[in-house]
Amino acid sequence: MKILVPISQVPDTTAKISFINNDTTFNNAGVTFIINPYDEWYALVRALELKEAGKAEKVTVIHVGPTENEPTIRKALAIGADDAVRIDGDGDSSFVAGQIADYAQKNDYSLILLGKETISYNSAATAGLVAGFLDWNFVPYATKLDVNGNTISLEQEMDGGVNQLSSPLPLVVSAAKGMALQRIPNMRGIMAARTKPLQVVTPSTDFPVYTKVESYTPAKGRTACVMISEDNIDELVDLLHTKAKVI
Amino acid sequence: MAATKTKSIKGGEFLIKETAAADIFIPEQWNDEQLMLKKTCEDFLNQEVYPYLDRIDSLEEGLMSSIVEKAGGLGILAMNVPEEYGGLDLDFVTGMLTSEVMGAGHSAAVAIMAHTGIGTLPILYYGNEEQKKKYIPKLASGEWKGSYCLTEPNAGSDANSGKTKATLSADGKHYILNGQKMWITNAGFADVYTVFAKIDDDKKLSAFIVERGYEGLVLNTEEKKMGIKGSSTRQIFFNDCKVPVENLLSERENGFKIALNILNIGRIKLGGAAIGAAKAIIQHSIKYANEREQFGRAISKYGAIRYKLAEQAIKTYASESALYRASQNIDDAVNSLVEGGLEFAEAKLKGIEQFAVECAILKVHGSETLDYVADEGVQIYGGMGYSAEAPMERSYRDARINRIFEGTNEINRLLIVDLILKRAMKGELDLMGPAQAVAQELTSVPDFGGLGNNNLFDYEKEQIKKLKKAILLVAGAAVQKLMQTLTKEEEIVMNIADMAIEVYVAESTLLRVEKVVDTFGEQAAGEKIDIARVYLSEATDNIWKSGKDALNSFVDGDELRMMLMGLKRYTKQEPLNIKEARQRIALKLINENKYDF
Numbered sequence: 001m002k003i004l005v006p007i008s009q010v011p012d013t014t015a016k017i018s019f020i021n022n023d024t025t026f027n028n029a030g031v032t033f034i035i036n037p038y039d040e041w042y043a044l045v046r047a048l049e050l051k052e053a054g055k056a057e058k059v060t061v062i063h064v065g066p067t068e069n070e071p072t073i074r075k076a077l078a079i080g081a082d083d084a085v086r087i088d089g090d091g092d093s094s095f096v097a098g099q100i101a102d103y104a105q106k107n108d109y110s111l112i113l114l115g116k117e118t119i120s121y122n123s124a125a126t127a128g129l130v131a132g133f134l135d136w137n138f139v140p141y142a143t144k145l146d147v148n149g150n151t152i153s154l155e156q157e158m159d160g161g162v163n164q165l166s167s168p169l170p171l172v173v174s175a176a177k178g179m180a181l182q183r184i185p186n187m188r189g190i191m192a193a194r195t196k197p198l199q200v201v202t203p204s205t206d207f208p209v210y211t212k213v214e215s216y217t218p219a220k221g222r223t224a225c226v227m228i229s230e231d232n233i234d235e236l237v238d239l240l241h242t243k244a245k246v247i
Numbered sequence: 248m249a250a251t252k253t254k255s256i257k258g259g260e261f262l263i264k265e266t267a268a269a270d271i272f273i274p275e276q277w278n279d280e281q282l283m284l285k286k287t288c289e290d291f292l293n294q295e296v297y298p299y300l301d302r303i304d305s306l307e308e309g310l311m312s313s314i315v316e317k318a319g320g321l322g323i324l325a326m327n328v329p330e331e332y333g334g335l336d337l338d339f340v341t342g343m344l345t346s347e348v349m350g351a352g353h354s355a356a357v358a359i360m361a362h363t364g365i366g367t368l369p370i371l372y373y374g375n376e377e378q379k380k381k382y383i384p385k386l387a388s389g390e391w392k393g394s395y396c397l398t399e400p401n402a403g404s405d406a407n408s409g410k411t412k413a414t415l416s417a418d419g420k421h422y423i424l425n426g427q428k429m430w431i432t433n434a435g436f437a438d439v440y441t442v443f444a445k446i447d448d449d450k451k452l453s454a455f456i457v458e459r460g461y462e463g464l465v466l467n468t469e470e471k472k473m474g475i476k477g478s479s480t481r482q483i484f485f486n487d488c489k490v491p492v493e494n495l496l497s498e499r500e501n502g503f504k505i506a507l508n509i510l511n512i513g514r515i516k517l518g519g520a521a522i523g524a525a526k527a528i529i530q531h532s533i534k535y536a537n538e539r540e541q542f543g544r545a546i547s548k549y550g551a552i553r554y555k556l557a558e559q560a561i562k563t564y565a566s567e568s569a570l571y572r573a574s575q576n577i578d579d580a581v582n583s584l585v586e587g588g589l590e591f592a593e594a595k596l597k598g599i600e601q602f603a604v605e606c607a608i609l610k611v612h613g614s615e616t617l618d619y620v621a622d623e624g625v626q627i628y629g630g631m632g633y634s635a636e637a638p639m640e641r642s643y644r645d646a647r648i649n650r651i652f653e654g655t656n657e658i659n660r661l662l663i664v665d666l667i668l669k670r671a672m673k674g675e676l677d678l679m680g681p682a683q684a685v686a687q688e689l690t691s692v693p694d695f696g697g698l699g700n701n702n703l704f705d706y707e708k709e710q711i712k713k714l715k716k717a718i719l720l721v722a723g724a725a726v727q728k729l730m731q732t733l734t735k736e737e738e739i740v741m742n743i744a745d746m747a748i749e750v751y752v753a754e755s756t757l758l759r760v761e762k763v764v765d766t767f768g769e770q771a772a773g774e775k776i777d778i779a780r781v782y783l784s785e786a787t788d789n790i791w792k793s794g795k796d797a798l799n800s801f802v803d804g805d806e807l808r809m810m811l812m813g814l815k816r817y818t819k820q821e822p823l824n825i826k827e828a829r830q831r832i833a834l835k836l837i838n839e840n841k842y843d844f
C-alpha cells in the first residue's frame with residue numbers, strides 16, 4: 001500500500017494577517033509559512049509510523065502550489081516522507097482536491113491521509129472533495145488509524161464517546177488531533193531531504209477554479225474581558241442583555 | 248554548505264588589515280536547510296527542555312541524561328562529527344548556529360555543550376583510529392556521555408600545575424591514576440572522561456580516556472551552585488584508578504596542548520551559546536515591557552526602558568556579527584588546509600588555532616553581553632525580575648558562569664594580547680611596521696582632508712581605521728616602553744585587550760550591516776544601520792578610555808601629551824544623535840513584540 005499525504009502551507013501562528021489588492025489577496029510579505037499542523041503532526045506522522053511498522057511501502061507528500069513553497073515540501077521530506085510531488089498550480093479547494101485526486105488515481109495510491117482542515121482558511125473542504133472526485137470511501141476527523149491487511153480500522157471522537165469504524169481500501173481519511181504526536185525533524189533527515197526526489201507535475205486541466213474572492217475582512221481583535229464574580233449571575237445576565245446584546 | 252566561499256584574512260590580522268564586507272558571512276543569509284536545522288533545535292528546547300526547567304534544576308535522577316539522549320536521537324550531538332563515526336559532518340558555521348540556539352537551554356545547554364565539546368572533541372581530534380571507533384559513534388548518538396577533567400582544587404587558571412599522577416603498573420598494562428579533579432561538568436552521569444594527569448615526574452600533562460566503570464574512580468556529591476543548578480558538577484577522585492595503557496590519548500606530555508586546543512573551540516562555541524541565551528532573554532524583556540503597565544502606560548513607552556531594550560539588542564547583534572564572521576573564517580581556513588593535504592582532525596585544529604585570538608575575543612564579548620542582557624532583563628522585570636516565578640531570575644543566575652569557565656575572562660584577555668604579541672614576535676603578524684607608521688604620523692601635521700562621503704558608511708569605515716591606529720599607538724608604545732615587563736602589567740594588558748575586542752566587534756558589525764545594505768538594500772537594513780553606528784560610537788568612547796588609562800600609566804611629560812593628542816585624534820567623533828538611534832531600534836523591537844534583527 002502506498003500512502004499519499006497532501007500537505008498545505010499556512011502562515012505561522014504568530015504572523016501578522018493582512019490583505020492587499022483591495023482586500024482580495026492575502027499579503028504574504030514577511031510571513032513565515034509552516035506545514036499545516038493537522039497535515040504534519042497527525043497525517044504525515046501517522047503515515048510514517050505505518051511505514052516504519054511495515055504496514056505501508058511508501059509515503060509520498062503532495063502539494064499544490066508554486067515553486068516558492070518548496071521549502072515547506074522539503075520540511076515534509078526532512079520529517080521522513082520518501083518522496084514528494086508538487087503540482088505546479090494554485091487555486092481553490094476544488095482545484096487543489098481535483099489535482100490530488102488525479103495524481104492519486106494515476107499513480108496507484110490507495111490511502112490518502114490529510115489534515116481535517118487548514119489552520120488558515122479552516123474550510124475543511126479538501127478531504128471530502130478528494131473523496132468525491134475519486135468516489136472513494138471517506139472518513140473525516142479520524143483520531144486513530146490502523147491497518148490490518150486490506151482493512152483500515154479507525155476511530156472518531158464523538159460527543160461523549162468514540163465511534164469505531166472500519167473500511168476497505170481505497171480510502172480518504174482526514175486526521176484530527178490525537179492520531180499521532182508531532183515529530184521534530186531529525187538533523188539527519190533534514191540533510192537527507194536535500195537529495196530526496198521532488199517531482200514537479202503540470203496541473204490537470206480537468207479541474208476549474210470555481211471560487212472568486214470578493215474581499216477578505218480581518219477579524220476584529222478581541223475586546224477587553226470583563227470578570228464577573230461566580231455568585232453574581234444577575235449581573236452576568238444583565239451584561240449579556242444590555243452590553244453584549246446576545247440574549 | 249555556506250553560500251559563498253569568502254576570502255579570509257589570517258587570525259589577528261584584523262588589527263592591521265581591512266576586510267571587504269562581501270567577504271564575511273552574515274546570519275541574514277542562512278539557507279533553508281540551515282534554518283530547518285535551527286528549527287529542530289528550537290523545537291527540541293520547547294518540547295524537551297523548557298517544560299522541565301524546575302525538575303532539571305532539582306537534578307532529578309536520570310532526567311538530564313535522558314535529555315542528552317533525546318538530543319542525540321535528533322542528531323544534535325553529531326553535528327561536527329565526521330560521517331564515518333556516525334556524525335553529520337556539518338561545517339563550522341552551521342554547527343555554530345545550532346550551538347547558538349541550544350545556548351538558550353539553561354542547564355541542559357551546559358550539559359549538551361560540554362558533551363559535544365570538551366567531552367567528545369579530545370577523542371575525535373587526538374584519538375587514534377581504534378579509540379575513535381570505540382568512543383565517537385556512541386558519544387555522537389548520546390548513548391555514552393562525555394566529560395572533561397582538567398581543573399583541580401589547586402589548579403584552575405593555572406591548569407598545567409595539576410597534581411594528578413599517572414604511573415605505569417608493574418606489568419606495563421595499566422596507568423595507575425591518583426589525584427583529584429574538581430568542577431567537572433556532567434561528572435554525575437558521564438560514561439567517558441578525558442582526564443589530564445602527569446606521568447611520573449613529567450613537567451607537562453598527558454591525557455587519558457577513562458571509563459566510568461574503571462576501578463578506583465570515585466564521584467563526590469553534587470556541588471551546590473549559584474546557577475546552572477541542573478548541570479551536574481562534581482569532584483572526582485582517582486584512587487589507584489586503573490586505566491589500560493591503550494587509553495593514553497595522543498602522546499605522553501601532549502595533554503596541555505590538547506587542553507588548550509580544545510578550549511579554543513570551546514571558547515568560540517561559548518560565545519555562540521551566550522548569544523542564543525541573550526536573544527531568549529531579550530524576547531522575554533520585550534514582551535514584558537509591552538505588557539507591564541505603570542502610571543497608566545506600558546513601561547515600553549518609557550525612554551529609560553527603551554534604552555535598555557535597545558542596548559540589549561545592539562550588543563547582541565554586534566557580538567553575533569563577530570561570531571559568524573570568525574566562524575566562517577575558521578571554515579575557510581580549515582577547507583584550505585584540507586585542500587593543502589592535511590587530514591581532517593589536524594586541519595580543524597590548525598584552522599581554529601589560527602583564529603585563537605578571535606575565539607578568545609568572542610568568549611569574552613559573548614559572555615559579557617549575556618551578563619549585560621540578563622542584568623537589564625531583571626531590571627526590566629522589576630520585582631518580578633527577582634522572583635523565581637518569572638524567567639529572569641534563572642536566566643540571571645545561569646548566565647554568570649560563562650565569564651568563569653572555559654578560561655576566565657581575565658585569562659582570556661591576557662591570552663588575546665599574549666597571542667597577538669607572540670605572533671608579532673614570530674613575524675606572523677606584522678604589527679611593528681604599522682605601529683611605527685602610526686608613531687610617525689603623531690609627529691607630522693594631521694591630515695584635515697574631509698571625507699568623500701559618497702557611500703553610506705564612508706565615515707564609519709574611516710573611523711574603524713583610526714581606531715586600529717589608536718590600538719597600534721597604545722600597544723606599540725607599551726611594547727616599546729615596558730618590553731618584557733608588559734605581561735606583568737596586567738591592567739595595561741586588560742586595556743589593550745579591551746581595545747582589540749571593541750574594534751573587532753565594531754568592525755564586524757559594520758561589515759555585516761554594510762553587506763546587508765549591499766545585498767538587500769538600505770530600506771531592508773533599516774535599524775541595523777543604527778545598530779552599527781551606535782555600537783561604533785560606544786566602542787570609540789571605550790577605546791579612548793582604555794587607551795588613555797593605559798598611556799597615563801606608563802608614559803609621561805611631553806611624550807604623554809603628544810600621545811594623548813594622537814589618541815584623541817583617532818577617537819574623535821562626529822556628532823551622532825545616539826538617543827534617537829536607540830529609540831528607533833527599541834521601537835522596532837516594541838512594535839514587532841520580538842527580537843528579529
Ligand SMILES: Cc1cc2nc3c(=O)[nH]c(=O)nc-3n(C[C@H](O)[C@H](O)[C@H](O)COP(=O)(O)OP(=O)(O)OC[C@H]3O[C@@H](n4cnc5c(N)ncnc54)[C@H](O)[C@@H]3O)c2cc1C
Nearest residue numbers: 395396397398403404430431432651652653654655657658
Ligand atoms: C560550574 C562549573 C563547571 C566547570 N566545568 C569544568 C569542567 O567540565 N572541566 C574542567 O576541567 N573544569 C571545569 N570548571 C573549572 C573552571 O574552568 C575553572 O573554575 C576556571 O578555569 C577558573 O579556575 P579556578 O576556579 O581555580 O579560579 P582561579 O584560577 O583561582 O581564579 C580566581 C580568580 O583569579 C583570576 N586569575 C587567576 N590567575 C590569574 C592571572 N594570572 N592573572 C589575572 N587573573 C588571574 C581569575 O580570572 C579569577 O578571577 C568548571 C567550573 C565551574 C564553576
